[in-house]
Amino acid sequence: MKKIMLILMSMLFSTMAYAQVQIINPGSQEGVFRQILSTIGDTTEHNFVQADNPVTAYTYIEGKDTQPILTIWSSEWPGDDSLKSPKVSKDNIVALMTYETLMCSRAYNSLEDMSGQTVKIATWGSEPVAKFLKNLGAKYNVNFVVVPYSGSGSTTKGYVGKDADTVFTITSRQAALEEDGTKCIAFSEKGELGFRFVDAIITINADYALTNELRSAVTNLSTTTEWNSKFKGSVTYVGNGTNQTIDMFEEAVANFSK
Amino acid sequence: MYDTIFWAVIGTLSGVIFGVIPGAGPFVATATLYPFLTHIEPVNVMMYYVTVLIATNYTNSVTAILYGIPGDASAMMTARNGHRLFLKGFGNLAVATNAVSSTIGVVFATMVFILVLPTIIEVFRFYNSVLQTIIVAAAILMITLLTKQNKLFTILLFLFGGMIAKVGIDPITFDSFLTFGNSYLAIGIPFASVMIGLYIVPELTKLNSLKIEVPKRINNFTIGKDTTSPTLIGSFVGFWCGLIPGVTNILGSYASANIVKRFFKKPVLKSIAAAEAANNSGALSSLLPLLILAIPITGSEVLIYYIMLEDGFVFNAENTVNHLKDIIYIIPFVTVFCLWLSWYGFNLLGKIAYYYKTYRNIANILLLSIISIASISIFAIHEWMIICIFVLSIIGFLIRRWDTSPVIYGYFLSDLFYENLIRTLIIL
Numbered sequence: 238m239k240k241i242m243l244i245l246m247s248m249l250f251s252t253m254a255y256a257q258v259q260i261i262n263p264g265s266q267e268g269v270f271r272q273i274l275s276t277i278g279d280t281t282e283h284n285f286v287q288a289d290n291p292v293t294a295y296t297y298i299e300g301k302d303t304q305p306i307l308t309i310w311s312s313e314w315p316g317d318d319s320l321k322s323p324k325v326s327k328d329n330i331v332a333l334m335t336y337e338t339l340m341c342s343r344a345y346n347s348l349e350d351m352s353g354q355t356v357k358i359a360t361w362g363s364e365p366v367a368k369f370l371k372n373l374g375a376k377y378n379v380n381f382v383v384v385p386y387s388g389s390g391s392t393t394k395g396y397v398g399k400d401a402d403t404v405f406t407i408t409s410r411q412a413a414l415e416e417d418g419t420k421c422i423a424f425s426e427k428g429e430l431g432f433r434f435v436d437a438i439i440t441i442n443a444d445y446a447l448t449n450e451l452r453s454a455v456t457n458l459s460t461t462t463e464w465n466s467k468f469k470g471s472v473t474y475v476g477n478g479t480n481q482t483i484d485m486f487e488e489a490v491a492n493f494s495k
Numbered sequence: 496m497y498d499t500i501f502w503a504v505i506g507t508l509s510g511v512i513f514g515v516i517p518g519a520g521p522f523v524a525t526a527t528l529y530p531f532l533t534h535i536e537p538v539n540v541m542m543y544y545v546t547v548l549i550a551t552n553y554t555n556s557v558t559a560i561l562y563g564i565p566g567d568a569s570a571m572m573t574a575r576n577g578h579r580l581f582l583k584g585f586g587n588l589a590v591a592t593n594a595v596s597s598t599i600g601v602v603f604a605t606m607v608f609i610l611v612l613p614t615i616i617e618v619f620r621f622y623n624s625v626l627q628t629i630i631v632a633a634a635i636l637m638i639t640l641l642t643k644q645n646k647l648f649t650i651l652l653f654l655f656g657g658m659i660a661k662v663g664i665d666p667i668t669f670d671s672f673l674t675f676g677n678s679y680l681a682i683g684i685p686f687a688s689v690m691i692g693l694y695i696v697p698e699l700t701k702l703n704s705l706k707i708e709v710p711k712r713i714n715n716f717t718i719g720k721d722t723t724s725p726t727l728i729g730s731f732v733g734f735w736c737g738l739i740p741g742v743t744n745i746l747g748s749y750a751s752a753n754i755v756k757r758f759f760k761k762p763v764l765k766s767i768a769a770a771e772a773a774n775n776s777g778a779l780s781s782l783l784p785l786l787i788l789a790i791p792i793t794g795s796e797v798l799i800y801y802i803m804l805e806d807g808f809v810f811n812a813e814n815t816v817n818h819l820k821d822i823i824y825i826i827p828f829v830t831v832f833c834l835w836l837s838w839y840g841f842n843l844l845g846k847i848a849y850y851y852k853t854y855r856n857i858a859n860i861l862l863l864s865i866i867s868i869a870s871i872s873i874f875a876i877h878e879w880m881i882i883c884i885f886v887l888s889i890i891g892f893l894i895r896r897w898d899t900s901p902v903i904y905g906y907f908l909s910d911l912f913y914e915n916l917i918r919t920l921i922i923l
Contacts, residue, residue: 272801292664292681293876315669357921384624384921387914394784398623400922417620466804 258283258447261308263294270309272467273334273438277307280454295321298441305443307331307451312435312489313365327483329439329448330476332455334468335485336434337408341421344402348377348423351403355380359396360405362386369432370405407434409470435489437482452476499542502535503825506543507832510550520555521547521795529798537808541786542822544799546829548778549601552744553833556593556771560586562862563698568690568907569744569777571900572752572770574698576763588764594837596726596768600775601830603730604737605823608779624918627739631912634746634904637753649901652894656693656905659684679879684887686906687870688880692887693902695866697895699859722768725755733773737780744777745907786815 260283264270271287278285288294291314298306299321314320340358345351360366362385370381384401386392393413396404404414411421423429438455440448452475458464459473476482505528513524524547525532532540552569556577559570563578577589639649662673663683674680729751736747748770755769756762785796808814867884874880891899 289876290664290682292678296678320664320669382921384918385914386918390784395624395918397620398626399620400624400918467801469804 257305258443259286259297259304259306260284261286261288261294261297261306263288263291263308263310269468270436273309273436274307276458276464276467277331277438277451277454280458281451283307291320291322295323298323302442305447306441307438307443308441309334309436309438312437312486313363323439323441325437325439325483325486327476327478327480328445329441329443330482330486331438331440331448331451332459332476333474333482333485334436334438335472335474335489336436336470337424337426337472338405338430338433339408339411339421339425340403340405340423340430341396341411341414341419342403343417343419346420346422348373348379348429351377351379353378355382356403357382357384357401358403358405359384359386359392359401361388361392366405366432373430405430407470433489435486437486448476498536498539499822500825502539502543503546503822503829506546507550507829510547511554511833511836513547514551514554514557521551522798524551525795525798525802529802532802537803538818538821540799540803540808541818542825544795545779545782545822545826547795548782549775549826549829550833552600552771552775552778553594553597553837556590556597560589560593562858564695564862564866565690568686568903569748569774571694571745571903572748573767573774575900576752576767576770580763580767585764589767590837592722592764592768593771594834596722596729596772597775597837598830598834599726600730600733600772601779601826603727603772604734604776604779605826607734608783608819609823622735622738624915624922628912628915628919630736630739630750631746631908631915634750634753635908635912637750637757639901644898648897652897652899652901653905653909656689656902656907657909658905659689659902660906660910679876679882682876682879684883685870685874685880687874688883688887689906690903691863691867691870691884692889692891693894693899694891695863696888696891697897697899699863700892700895721759722765725751725759725765725769726772728754729769729772729774730776732769733776734780736773737777738784739911743781744774747773747777749904 258281260274260278262271262274262285274285286294286297288297291310294308298308308323310322310325314322340348342351345354345356356379358370358381360370360383362383367383370383373379374381384395386395389406389410392404392406393410395401396406396414396419397417404419406414408424408426415421425431425433438451440451443451455473456475459475464473474482474485509524509528510521513520521544525544528543532543535543555565555570556573558564559574560577560581563574565571565574573589573593577586577593580586580589635653639646639653658673660683662680664671664674664681671681729748732751732754733744733747736750737743739746751769751773752766755766759765781796785800808818870884871877871880
């Protein structure tokens with residue numbers, strides 16, 4: 238009887254805890270963050286806030302210290318006065334979504350082949366990517382000149398249109414890049430490129446039990462075909478309270494810091 | 496097969512409904528049916544989306560012609576020219592030309608699809624940043640050189656549009672522009688508020704001074720003379736502009752209408768023909784980067800991309816050709832239905848014109864209120880949308896004597912031009 242009471246009470250409390258979760262999407266309505274949070278949201282009761290950008294999202298987080306929140310935060314977001322960030326720690330990471338990168342070229346067969354050359358490369362026009370390519374160029378004696386785009390889609394389209402003969406983007410674009418016989422020559426997954434995008438799915442103001450419940454939900458989801466087809470090209474690392482995930486996140490933050 | 500027909504019907508109906516609602520369009524139509532679409536075959540998703548695109552591009556001209564309010568930015572040229580024709584008693588010509596030219600635009604794009612799809616990858620091989628820079632630059636030149644008002648003021652309006660589009664935090668560099676540390680400004684100025692405040696308000700104010708006549712020949716469905724060439728020009732220009740991310744058929748309708756204005760006599764009706772053909776042709780061609788390269792270039796395509804991925808679709812030329820073979824025969828039926836609907840809806844114009852004439856002020860306020868409420872409810876941060884609509888409406892009212900459409904094009908084109916120009920300078 239005591240056991241049954243305990244089970245019923247724990248079920249009641251877990252339902253109550255779930256009902257209180259507020260999901261805040263700091264991404265756009267049509268973006269991948271919305272897809273991730275909506276998919277997790279399907280497993281639990283919640284109210285959804287579509288913030289559209291991290292600045293607005295933070296206004297929902299700041300100063301609220303009671304209601305449990307589930308959100309996703311990118312390691313690209315600087316976390317300074319221009320764009321404040323919530324605390325990301327081993328205790329509140331539900332999961333990390335990592336997007337591996339690759340470099341492909343129709344003119345070169347390897348990074349070594351580029352040695353001594355000036356190589357125009359289609360990629361994101363952000364400062365962290367420029368910094369990464371500068372360091373990579375120094376290592377292989379290559380002068381990379383960035384042809385800048387705002388996203389991986391337009392980067393791929395620009396490369397196919399021959400804006401540049403080399404491209405640096407995420408691995409989910411590999412098939413489209415290889416349509417014209419392009420060869421992909423380096424991958425972050427194999428350790429050849431020290432750069433990948435890392436987004437942390439985190440809880441805020443949540444207790445250990447709730448964070449763990451959400452980790453279990455993501456663990457189950459990440460093994461489904463639906464999750465893997467939706468977020469093709471990404472790898473999901475579920476948080477387990479150890480330093481593994483926070484180390485990965487902090488390494489990515491360091492890559493993106495100015 | 497029956498499933499595919501069912502989703503064609505659903506797509507057409509939701510396209511008709513969401514096309515009429517200003518600001519809704521294919522994105523809201525697809526978002527509304529999202530839960531259902533994730534559980535159907537990819538071929539049916541494709542069928543649904545194609546029919547939504549076709550139907551919305553017919554019906555987004557309804558409010559444009561009747562009230563001068565475009566259903567979305569791509570119907571602006573029709574709003575400008577079609578509504579004036581309507582008020583002068585020639586609404587029948589505007590509606591008929593819209594219907595026929597839209598149909599030809601769909602037929603043109605479908606034929607190009609069939610002809611070039613197996614080798615479509617070749618199209619993307621020469622469609623690079625240099626070519627896009629030239630196209631966008633030509634569009635900007637048309638806006639500034641072909642205007643009848645003061646050219647300097649037109650340029651200033653265009654730059655103003657570009658400036659308000661930049662307000663906020665850049666999602667790539669995280670640099671802020673004109674935010675002054677304010678968290679609302681960091682969000683940026685939403686497009687709906689720009690369209691309401693800086694386009695719809697001045698246009699409605701202008702219409703108050705126009706003499707309205709109830710159309711006498713409202714029961715005659717009359718196709719405008721000499722609209723064949725403008726329609727074909729619109730279909731061709733619209734198809735290529737549809738491949739440009741961000742602007743797609745918006746640029747196509749504007750560019751083709753201005754080409755017609757420049758080179759044809761009596762261009763009002765002909766520019767509607769060109770704009771509507773471009774609109775429909777471009778809406779379909781914008782699908783190509785998604786289906787062949789898995790690159791969505793509009794908001795609604797992003798939704799479709801995820802839905803089809805979820806349904807197990809692999810984006811490549813072979814799969815796309817196979818799926819299109821299964822649905823392409825339905826497109827003529829959908830097109831004929833939309834054409835018939837335009838025809839049938841046209842017969843209601845007489846009554847609507849009469850009521851509009853009688854209650855013009857109330858109708859304008861009511862319309863503006865409905866559009867504003869719809870925009871506020873859709874946008875995540877309601878209070879920010881209210882502030883933006885309020886402030887921009889005041890500015891719009893103050894500059895009501897001017898043609899404010901360059902602001903809208905500045906909002907879309909200036910950043911696109913700048914980005915392509917930077918790339919072109921690096922490439923060359």
